[in-house]
Amino acid sequence: MGISIVVTSGKGGVGKTTTTANISTGLAMLGKKVVAIDADTGLRNLDLHLGLENRIVYNLVDVVEGVCRLKQALIKDKRYENLYLLPTAQTRDKTAVKPEQMEKLVNELKEEFDYIVIDCPAGIEHGFENAVAGADMAVVVTTPEVSAVRDADRIIGKLEAKGLDNHQLIINRIKYEMTKKGEMLNIDDMTDILAIKLLGIVPEDEKIVISTNRGEPVITDEGAKAGQAYKNIVRRITGEEVPFIDFEDENTGFFSALKKFFFKK
Amino acid sequence: MDNITIKGNKNGIIAYINSGTFDEVKKELQNKIENAKDFFSGCDMYIVDKSMNIKDEDYIKLKNEFKNIFNINILGYNSDKIIEGNEKIFTGIYEGRTKFYRSTIRSGQNVNYNGNIVIIGDVNSGAEVTASGNIIVLGVLRGIAHAGLNGNKRAIVAAYKLLPSQLRIADLIARSPDSYDEKPKIPEIARIKDGAIIIEPYLPNKHIW
Structure with missing residues (x-):
């Protein structure tokens, strides 16, 4: 029996789809059988993040409406053979699916897969209700902005009202230089307000943009800081205890590299 | 027992209807007002119907008649505002629920x-x-x-x-x-x-x- 994880945030543009793509790829890299579900009907993007947009034939709405079987709509990833994508329809809207149908679908997938990662749309309306319907666990993504933190707070309240108490926080796009100077909310501020368990911290990284455009999740990039952070998040999801990386100590640039070189001796 | 109780508060006069049919109520209310016509003239009145057996159209009829005969403005009936205004201020801040x-x-x-x-x-x-x-x-x-x-x-x-x-x-x-x-x-x-x-x-x- 698998575990279903919904990735949600309330506010748009904080990195839900990027997080979904990376978590599902990361879990697949560890050899788990994973399916990523795009619940953002009408504004689907997860297929782009995974680079699978040209392989979509059937989608989630087709499955729900009985046009095709569930197996037919699942798309196998091009890199990892134990990763599948269940895309949604771009030509329909959120009301095409009901929460009960979604719950049934997720439960069906749980029989066969180890992890089901659901990409939730922004907002707290119908789309959100659908995405969380079958979830066992929620990952709340936020960025160090007051508006994103408030929306995350609202979402946590909504999840708790639904009885979904297993929720954890990912702080995305943090810039350490700015938090150090006090120009940005820092991690303590956010965990203090939201008061939920911290799953991971992802630093701002230009490589995210490149990887999204290429359709290759950043977690597959060995050199990327954000990829490393996602790897740790994935290991924490599987139950491993992983210490938080201290990016603050990291010194880049020629002089600091030189300094390191000499001081090491 | 009276079908009607009349009380006043800062918003105006409130007539509480306890029981009876519309005709009985109307007759009794008219009698009461007739006794102190000068006092009631020009005042604002609210009606609170506790028995809830009088229809909306009867109220409208009553409203028009009272305006013509006694110069009384019936501003509302069974509205939340009057019922809320009737509630007492919570005083249990030193010891209370x-x-x-x-x-x-x-x-x-x-x-x-x-x-x-x-x-x-x-x-x-x-x-x-x-x-x-x-x-x-x-x-x-x-x-x-x-x-x-x-x-x-x-x-x-x-x-x-x-x-x-x-x-x-x-x-x-x-x-x-x-x-x-x-x-x-x-x-x-x-x-x-x-x-x-x-x-x-x-x-x-x-x-x-």
Whole structure:
């Protein structure tokens, strides 16, 4: 029996789809059988993040409406053979699916897969209700902005009202230089307000943009800081205890590299 | 027993209909008003129907007739405003009914109680807590708190860290300064003093300023 994880945030543009793509790829890299579900009907993007947009034939709405079987709509990833994508329809809207149908679908997938990662749309309306319907666990993504933190707070309240108490926080796009100077909310501020368990911290990284455009999740990039952070998040999801990386100590640039070189001796 | 009880309050005169059919009620009301025609002339009247067996169109008929015959304005019947105005101010702020919440009140959540509220947790920005008595937060208060909802001016709001976006006590409203220079390090209490909401430490003498 698998575990279903919904990735949600309330506010748009904080990195839900990027997080979904990376978590599902990361879990697949560890050899788990994973399916990523795009619940953002009408504004689907997860297929782009995974680079699978040209392989979509059937989608989630087709499955729900009985046009095709569930197996037919699942798309196998091009890199990892134990990763599948269940895309949604771009030509329909959120009301095409009901929460009960979604719950049934997720439960069906749980029989066969180890992890089901659901990409939730922004907002707290119908789309959100659908995405969380079958979830066992929620990952709340936020960025160090007051508006994103408030929306995350609202979402946590909504999840708790639904009885979904297993929720954890990912702080995305943090810039350490700015938090150090006090120009940005820092991690303590956010965990203090939201008061939920911290799953991971992802630093701002230009490589995210490149990887999204290429359709290759950043977690597959060995050199990327954000990829490393996602790897740790994935290991924490599987139950491993992983210490938080201290990016603050990291010194880049020629002089600091030189300094390191000499001081090491 | 009378079918009708007539009472006055600051909004005007309220006629409570206890029982009887529309014709009986109308006749009795007319008789009562006839006895003190001068007193009732020109006044505002509300009708509260406790038995709930009179139809809306009968009220409209009654309203027109009373305006013509007695010069009485019937402003409403069974409206929430009158029924609410009839409620007494909650006085149990020293000793009285209290509700306890053992969770954080998050953005978009609304907590309301006709009595005192104690929250063991935070009240986050975007959340609203309203109580007819006191509000005590054993945590950080960042949202909106309204104590003494139905008019008790002696109600208080207290929190370990009092950082509300807005504070209301009875009919007074205070908002936070546009920029917090420093966050409070000690527990604080908000109350009304000389017609304004003030914030001070629980025990002013305990701390050196």
